[in-house]
Amino acid sequence: MKKNYPVIELANKKIYLIGTAHVSKISKQEVKEAIADIQPDTICIELDKQRYKSLNNPDNFKNQDITKVIKNKQVGYLMVTIILSSFQKRMAKKLDTDSGGEMQQAIISAKASSAHIELVDRNVQTTFSRIWRKHSFIQKIKLIIAIIGSVFEDEDISETDLQNLQQADMLDAAMKDIGKNFPIIKTVLIDERDQFLAHKIKNAPGETIVCVLGAAHIPGILKNIEKDYSIAEISTVPPKTFFQKLSGWIIPAIIIGFIIASFFNSSINGIDQIFSWVLYNGTLSALGVLLAFGHPLSIITAFLVAPITSLNPLLAAGWFAGLTEAWVRKPKVKDFENLAKDIVSLKGFYHNRVTRVLLVVILANLFSTIGTLLGGYNIIANFF
Numbered sequence: 001m002k003k004n005y006p007v008i009e010l011a012n013k014k015i016y017l018i019g020t021a022h023v024s025k026i027s028k029q030e031v032k033e034a035i036a037d038i039q040p041d042t043i044c045i046e047l048d049k050q051r052y053k054s055l056n057n058p059d060n061f062k063n064q065d066i067t068k069v070i071k072n073k074q075v076g077y078l079m080v081t082i083i084l085s086s087f088q089k090r091m092a093k094k095l096d097t098d099s100g101g102e103m104q105q106a107i108i109s110a111k112a113s114s115a116h117i118e119l120v121d122r123n124v125q126t127t128f129s130r131i132w133r134k135h136s137f138i139q140k141i142k143l144i145i146a147i148i149g150s151v152f153e154d155e156d157i158s159e160t161d162l163q164n165l166q167q168a169d170m171l172d173a174a175m176k177d178i179g180k181n182f183p184i185i186k187t188v189l190i191d192e193r194d195q196f197l198a199h200k201i202k203n204a205p206g207e208t209i210v211c212v213l214g215a216a217h218i219p220g221i222l223k224n225i226e227k228d229y230s231i232a233e234i235s236t237v238p239p240k241t242f243f244q245k246l247s248g249w250i251i252p253a254i255i256i257g258f259i260i261a262s263f264f265n266s267s268i269n270g271i272d273q274i275f276s277w278v279l280y281n282g283t284l285s286a287l288g289v290l291l292a293f294g295h296p297l298s299i300i301t302a303f304l305v306a307p308i309t310s311l312n313p314l315l316a317a318g319w320f321a322g323l324t325e326a327w328v329r330k331p332k333v334k335d336f337e338n339l340a341k342d343i344v345s346l347k348g349f350y351h352n353r354v355t356r357v358l359l360v361v362i363l364a365n366l367f368s369t370i371g372t373l374l375g376g377y378n379i380i381a382n383f384f
Helices: 024-038 048-055 066-071 076-096 099-113 125-131 137-151 157-167 168-183 183-202 215-224 242-265 265-291 297-309 317-327 333-335 346-351 352-381
Strands: 007-010 013-020 041-047 116-119 208-214
Touching: 013 024, 013 183, 013 215, 024 099, 024 125, 024 208, 041 099, 048 099, 048 125, 066 317, 066 352, 076 125, 076 352, 099 208, 125 183, 125 297, 137 352, 183 208, 183 242, 183 317, 208 215, 242 265, 265 297, 265 317, 265 333, 265 352, 297 317, 317 352, 333 352, 346 352
Parallel strands: 013 208, 041 116, 041 208
Antiparallel strands: 007 013
16 A cells, blocks of 8 residues: 555454545545555445435436425525535636546445445535524525625635645535634534544444545544444434524514504505505515516516515515526526536526526525515504
């Protein structure tokens, strides 16, 4: 073996940690040589089932049904995935290499040697959902702005930056700058995943185990692997608190209550309150769709449904506006094929039908929420 790797001897297991760089040319060869030399029973790979499937079927996303994404409430997840994928490909291009080559090599070597493949990373959607759920409403708005803004940053990368990237987990690297202003991201994205990876590796089958993972995770794994703890809590999306669940219904109830109370003062006053609610909520949600360059029918849809959906926590104006946009301007296969290229420019971001539908959903919901706050405040202020 040409390189010494950290080795953990735990019970009857011997675990080799092969720290790789996801955008390094030499990592792929190192993985191949290490597996050939060690001849492990099991190869642990820093992937979850979703990313493993994507790695083996890179063209599968072209058949994505955007309407199902909206109905399954996965718009935010898909948007972040597209952005991270774009970042990954952009960095790989700057380094003149293919991203994820070492993971593909690990899979090839495992199949060639009949070694068991163990996927040891946490579900990426769970990771993103935990990040999202742990932030406040204001922080979520700032986070959306930061993530979308990062898409169009294409600064020159120094030699030092390139070397750092070659020692980083691509997911961590993509979120590094954003994480500086959002400390929760580091906790969920790095610390929790180190614990998850350590637990899964420790419990992988076989006596000789090779782990192929980003070099940045090795210190955390060495720190956590001998600890005895449960990963149940960090494996799920934290449920909404009782107050969060209750507030979703209390705010609409208060608004409806003040509107009804206004009718007791005078029917004209009550009608004015309804008109004010529709104007604030409908107009702002429609403005969100307009900013996404949505179709006129999508803008009208947002205006009509936002005043109603804002009073029902189970509904969202963006879903209806997004479904309308997807129906009128149905994304084509070429839109999915061009995502990586289109998303790096503002023009391409808006031109691509996939990202435009996602933007329609996100901005319609965001501005509808702002409309709810402003409209609700106006109704209460007018009542008194």
